[in-house]
Each structure stands twice: as structure tokens, then as C-alpha cells.
Amino acid sequence: xxxxxxxxxxxxxxxxxxxxxxxxxxxxxxxxxxxxxxxxxxxxxxxxxxxxxxxxxxxxxxxxxxxxxxxxxxxxxxxxxxxxxxxxxxxxxxxxxxxxxxxxxxxxxxxxxxxxxxxxxxxxxxxxxxxxxxxxxxxxxxxxxxxxxxxxxxxxxxxxxxxxxxxxxxxxxxxxxxxxxxxxxxxxxxxxxxxxxxxxxxxxxxxxxxxxxxxxxxxxxxxxxxxxxxxxxxxxxxxxxxxxxxxxxxxxxxxxxxxxxxxxxxxxxxxxxxxxxxxxxxxxxxxxxxxxxxxxxxxxxxxxxxxxxxxxxxxxxxxxxxxxxxxxxxxxxxxxxxxxxxxxxxxxxxxxxxxxxxxxxxxxxxxxxxxxxxxxxxxxxxxxxxxxxxx
Amino acid sequence: xxxxxxxxxxxxxxxxxxxxxxxxxxxxxxxxxxxxxxxxxxxxxxxxxxxxxxxxxxxxxxxxxxxxxxxxxxxxxxxxxxxxxxxxxxxxxxxxxxxxxxxxxxxxxxxxxxxxxxxxxxxxxxxxxxxxxxxxxxxx
Numbered sequence: 001x002x003x004x005x006x007x008x009x010x011x012x013x014x015x016x017x018x019x020x021x022x023x024x025x026x027x028x029x030x031x032x033x034x035x036x037x038x039x040x041x042x043x044x045x046x047x048x049x050x051x052x053x054x055x056x057x058x059x060x061x062x063x064x065x066x067x068x069x070x071x072x073x074x075x076x077x078x079x080x081x082x083x084x085x086x087x088x089x090x091x092x093x094x095x096x097x098x099x100x101x102x103x104x105x106x107x108x109x110x111x112x113x114x115x116x117x118x119x120x121x122x123x124x125x126x127x128x129x130x131x132x133x134x135x136x137x138x139x140x141x142x143x144x145x146x147x148x149x150x151x152x153x154x155x156x157x158x159x160x161x162x163x164x165x166x167x168x169x170x171x172x173x174x175x176x177x178x179x180x181x182x183x184x185x186x187x188x189x190x191x192x193x194x195x196x197x198x199x200x201x202x203x204x205x206x207x208x209x210x211x212x213x214x215x216x217x218x219x220x221x222x223x224x225x226x227x228x229x230x231x232x233x234x235x236x237x238x239x240x241x242x243x244x245x246x247x248x249x250x251x252x253x254x255x256x257x258x259x260x261x262x263x264x265x266x267x268x269x270x271x272x273x274x275x276x277x278x279x280x281x282x283x284x285x286x287x288x289x290x291x292x293x294x295x296x297x298x299x300x301x302x303x304x305x306x307x308x309x310x311x312x313x314x315x316x317x318x319x320x321x322x323x324x325x326x327x328x329x330x331x332x333x334x335x336x337x338x339x340x341x342x343x344x345x346x347x348x349x350x351x352x353x354x355x356x357x358x359x360x361x362x363x364x365x366x367x368x369x370x371x372x373x374x375x376x377x378x379x380x381x382x383x384x385x386x387x388x389x390x391x
Numbered sequence: 392x393x394x395x396x397x398x399x400x401x402x403x404x405x406x407x408x409x410x411x412x413x414x415x416x417x418x419x420x421x422x423x424x425x426x427x428x429x430x431x432x433x434x435x436x437x438x439x440x441x442x443x444x445x446x447x448x449x450x451x452x453x454x455x456x457x458x459x460x461x462x463x464x465x466x467x468x469x470x471x472x473x474x475x476x477x478x479x480x481x482x483x484x485x486x487x488x489x490x491x492x493x494x495x496x497x498x499x500x501x502x503x504x505x506x507x508x509x510x511x512x513x514x515x516x517x518x519x520x521x522x523x524x525x526x527x528x529x530x531x
Contacts, residue, residue: 128464134404138430141519142488143476146464153478157456160501205459205473205496250436259478259486260428260436264456 006279007098007243009105014230014237015097015387017046017223018351018360023185023342026122027217032066035117036074038219046223047234048111050075053223055082055112057100059092061345062131064124065117082109089126089255090293091245091268091377092116093346094385098243100224110225116347117219125215126345127295135253147295148204148212150256151378155206155298157264162313166206170197171319172297173210173339178325180336182363185348187214188340211297216342220351238357241371242280242386246272251380261380267299268382269306269375276307276373280386284308287386288369290330291353293346294337299378304332307373307384326364334364346376350385357389403431411518414509418448418483427483450507451525452481459496479505479522489520498528 019041021027021034035058043053054077056068068083082103086092093116100112120126128146130136144150155169162168173192180186192210200210230237248271250260258264277283284307292303304315309330318324324332335341335352342348353372355361375384407429410417420427423440429448434441457477463469475491491505505522 130465134432135430137404138520139488140465141517142490143460143465143468143471143474143519144458144488145468148462149458149460149464149476152458153456153476156458157501160456202459202461205461207458253430253432259430259488264478 005275006281007102009101010240010243010279012227013101013104013224014227014239015222015224015354016230016233016235016237017042017044017048018354019043019045019221020185020348020351021219023187023216023218023344024121025216027119031064031117031119031123032070032074034119034217034219035066035071035115038117038221039071039075039113039115042113042221042223045235046225048223048225051078053077053111053113054079055100055103055109056080057082057084057096057112057114059086059088059096059116060118061089061126062087062124062129064120064126064129071115082112089377090295090346091255091382093350093383094243094374094376095245095383097222097224097240097350097385098245098383101240101243104224104226110229112224113221114224115219115221116345118345119217120215120343120345121217123217126343127215131254131256133254135257135259138259139256147256148207150258151296151298152204152207153258154264154267154302154379155296158298158301159206161265164313164316167194168301168316169206169211169297170194171316172294172300173197175319175325176294176333176337176339179334179364180340183335183341185342186336186340187216187342188336207296213295213338213343216344218342218344220344220347222351222354236358237390238354239388239390240385241388242276242282243384244272244275244279245381245383246275247381255379258379267302267306267379268377269303269384272382272384273307276384276386282371282386287330287371287373289334289353289356289366289372290332291349291372291374292333292337293349293375293377293382294333294339295343295378297339300332300337302378303375307375331366331369334361334366350374350376353387357387407431408518411520416448416450416507418446418481418485419443420446420483427481427485429481429485429487448507449482452479452505452522454491454499454501454503454505455480455486456501457491457499475499477522487520489522491522493523494528503528
């Protein structure tokens with residue numbers, strides 16, 4: 001696939017280190033402590049001393065985290081050249097790694113930590129925090145006050161337009177529980193049957209509790225650097241091979257405003273796919289594995305179809321066929337996804353991709369996987385990366 | 392209670408809800424391209440035209456999508472669950488979040504014709520948009 005839009009950092013920058021805290025219902029710690037632990041662990045994992053880290057980037061949702069500056073101070077970083085905080089939700093992880101890579105490529109910084117930290121269970125809960133703004137006011141008055149409700153409107157329209165049934169949603173958590181069984185970090189690890197799914201409490205019809213992620217306390221960080229420096233580090237570099245962020249016309253007045261988006265059965269992944277595959281010089285058939293942002297079950301179906309990994313209306317059948325599960329041709333959400341591992345806002349989705357390509361995902365490791373697509377976001381805007389293993 | 396921070400107190404929003412309280416549904420229409428919308432933006436979201444005319448919506452439309460809320464994430468809605476929240480396509484072309492009443496969720500279908508209800512438009516002293524089916528649906 002030819003491309004006129006290939007960011008210059010592709011092939012020249014890499015993710016090397018991964019750091020995570022435990023994911024719990026109550027950390028008993030400040031968000032600054034969690035962030036600092038994850039960042040320290042990511043640098044150490046890469047074999048980079050903190051003296052060599054000169055950039056920190058993070059995202060937060062309406063003041064539920066700490067500034068990068070605070071983390072840089074707590075870590076004693078002596079030479080910061082890049083400190084960035086953005087107020088974004090799940091669309092941010094791949095997007096921030098792209099921005100870190102761009103900054104590294106143009107010489108603004110050498111070694112950048114990208115982190116997400118939150119007491120998302122015991123503190124501010126992303127799913128139901130009430131955001132300010134004109135569109136939110138209209139939405140809340142109607143009773144659409146939380147993300148399960150916002151995204152249920154998309155899931156419903158998807159099922160209408162594709163002729164699907166609630167069982168098409170059910171196959172997502174059922175399949176991902178198979179992966180979660182082998183993930184010690186996962187909050188939900190017990191097997192889920194179709195009957196078990198239908199016994200799960202209805203939260204925001206068509207979403208049952210089993211369709212929704214589990215909010216947790218925790219932090220996750222990655223260390224990004226140039227490919228040249230990465231080759232001398234402790235872990236195998238995972239190279240950025242494709243990258244894109246897209247928002248289209250009518251992406252809304254805030255991240256939950258879907259009232260301007262023309263087609264709620266297709267999210268940003270449909271817009272982003274040409275940029276993403278073009279930037280990588282690849283097509284969906286070249287991909288060995290996918291880690292797809294799954295705050296809710298439906299967003300996996302949207303991304304599989306939007307990226308061209310499954311035909312329109314065919315994502316649930318792909319999952320039913322077993323191809324996305326252990327031993328399948330296209331493993332998807334091998335940590336159990338956010339649905340099972342816990343909601344560290346998609347940063348852990350990206351971390352799983354890196355661990356897999358480095359061969360460090362324990363019993364879940366898919367040795368044959370050399371390329372992985374990762375998405376960040378579920379609604380009108382979002383980002384994605386194609387990552388490749390080296391060596 | 393909904394925190395104060397979630398209320399946009401800008402003059403256009405206040406004017407909108409004042410109109411709703413007065414019994415009419417304001418719609419902004421772009422004088423350049425004709426696109427209509429409800430949330431009071433300063434310019435047309437389709438062509439960026441700044442010449443906007445406020446008109447009175449007919450109040451009729453169809454159901455685009457809906458969610459049946461069984462869990463109240465906002466405590467103020469604890470007594471309201473289960474309720475139906477929907478995206479309504481107004482006949483003028485705008486899409487708006489609204490509450491849907493007088494219909495059982497099993498009778499709901501995409502494209503169901505609905506009518507704005509000026510009389511039932513308040514929850515916890517805050518006005519909201521409420522629609523009901525234009526024709527009564529079968530109540531089983």
C-alpha cells in the first residue's frame with residue numbers, strides 16, 4: 001500500500017522498557033507514588049538510568065492524575081527537555097507515543113517516559129466523572145451521564161446496522177477471558193460462558209457488567225527512544241512501524257459528545273485505517289496480532305472491522321471462529337483486554353503489545369507474532385500504532 | 392446532584408433552556424448551507440458559516456439509537472431507573488440527546504417517529520428534552 005503520509009520517525013524510534021504497578025481496587029497510595037513507581041520500573045526495565053531520561057509525557061481525565069513535572073521532580077530527573085500533559089482519555093496512549101517518537105526524532109529529547117497513573121477505582125472514576133462543557137450539559141440532562149451509556153448508544157446502532165444480536169457483544173468478553181486465565185495481573189480471570197454472560201447484570205442495555213471494563217488503581221509507563229540507542233539497551237527494541245491519529249468532522253465538543261458524528265455504527269478506526277496502513281506500508285493481512293482498546297466489548301468489534309481485520313458485521317464471527325483466542329491466527333487482546341486486566345486507560349493495552357513482541361508475556365506469549373496493531377480510543381477520535389519486533 | 396461545573400452557563404445555553412421552559416424548541420439554522428443543529432455553537436459545524444438563524448423546531452423526529460439505563464451513575468437519577476435515553480434525529484436534520492418516555496424498550500425500533508413533549512421536561516428542577524412516540528406503541 002503506497003503512502004504519501006509516512007511520519008519520519010517510523011522505523012527510527014522504538015519502545016524498549018515497560019513498567020507497571022499492581023492493578024488493585026484500592027492502592028492505598030497517592031497517584032504520584034503510582035506514577036513514580038511505574039516510570040522508575042520502565043526506565044530500569046530498559047536499562048536506562050534516570051539521569052538519561054530527559055522527557056516525560058502523560059494524559060489525564062479532568063485532573064485525575066499528576067503532572068509530568070511532578071513525576072520528573074519525584075524521580076530527580078536532572079535534564080528535562082520535554083514535559084507534556086494532555087487532558088485526553090483512551091485516545092491518548094498511541095498518540096502520546098507518536099508524539100514522543102516525533103520529539104526524539106527531531107532531537108528535542110533522547111529518552112522519554114510516557115505514563116498513565118490513576119486511582120481509577122478508589123478515587124476519581126473515569127467512567128462516570130461529570131465533565132464540564134456545553135455538550136456534556138445537554139447529554140447529562142438526558143440521563144446520559146456515564147461512558148457505559150454513551151458507548152451503549154454506539155453499540156446499539158452497530159447492532160441495528162449490521163443485523164447483529166447481543167450475543168455478538170457477548171463473544172468479546174467470553175473470548176478475552178481465555179487469555180486472562182494466563183495473566184496474573186488480570187482482575188477478571190474466571191471463565192465466562194454464554195449463560196454466565198446473560199446472567200451478568202444489565203447496566204446500560206445493551207451493555208451488561210461483563211461488557212464493561214473494570215476500573216482499577218494503578219499505573220503503567222513505557223520508555224521510548226531512538227532505534228540507534230535502543231539497540232544497546234536491556235530489552236529487545238519494539239520498532240514503531242506505523243502510526244496515525246484521526247478525528248473527523250463532527251468529532252464533538254468533548255470526548256463523550258457523539259451528537260455530531262454521522263454514523264454511530266463506525267468509529268474513528270474507519271477513518272484512521274488508510275493513514276495507519278499507508279504509514280506502515282502494510283495491509284491488514286500483514287498483521288500477526290492486535291491489541292484493541294476495549295473499554296467496552298463493542299469497541300473490539302468496531303476496531304476489527306474499521307481496521308479491515310474483519311469484514312463489516314463480521315467481527316463477532318471472527319471471534320467465534322477462535323482465530324482471536326489462544327492458538328488462533330490473529331490473537332486479540334492477549335492480556336484479557338481492559339475488560340479483564342483492568343482499566344489503566346489503554347496504556348496497559350499498549351504495554352501488552354510490547355511485552356508480546358519482546359517475548360515476555362509469560363504463558364500468553366505468541367512466539368510467531370512479529371507485528372502487532374494497537375489502538376487507543378473507542379469513539380470519534382483515536383490513535384493507533386503498528387509495532388514490529390526486531391531480531 | 393450534578394456539579395455546577397457541568398453546567399455551561401454561557402448566554403446561548405441559558406437562552407436555549409429558557410426557550411425550552413417557555414414551551415418551544417429552538418433550532419439554529421445556517422443561513423449559508425441550511426444545516427440545522429440544536430446545541431448552540433457559535434458557527435455552523437458543517438461550513439463554518441457565522442450567519443445563524445434561530446428558528447422554532449417542529450419537534451418531530453425519529454429514534455436513531457437508544458440506551459436503557461438500569462444503573463444510575465448519577466445519584467440524582469436513582470429513582471428514575473430504568474429509563475430510556477436516546478439520540479433523536481429531528482426532521483430538520485439535527486441530532487439531539489433526549490429522554491424517551493411512554494414506550495416499552497421491547498417496542499422500540501430504529502426510526503420510530505417521536506414528538507417533543509414540552510410538558511414533561513424537568514428532572515430535579517433542571518429542564519431536559521423529553522420525546523414520546525408520535526403514535527402510541529403497543530404496551531405489552
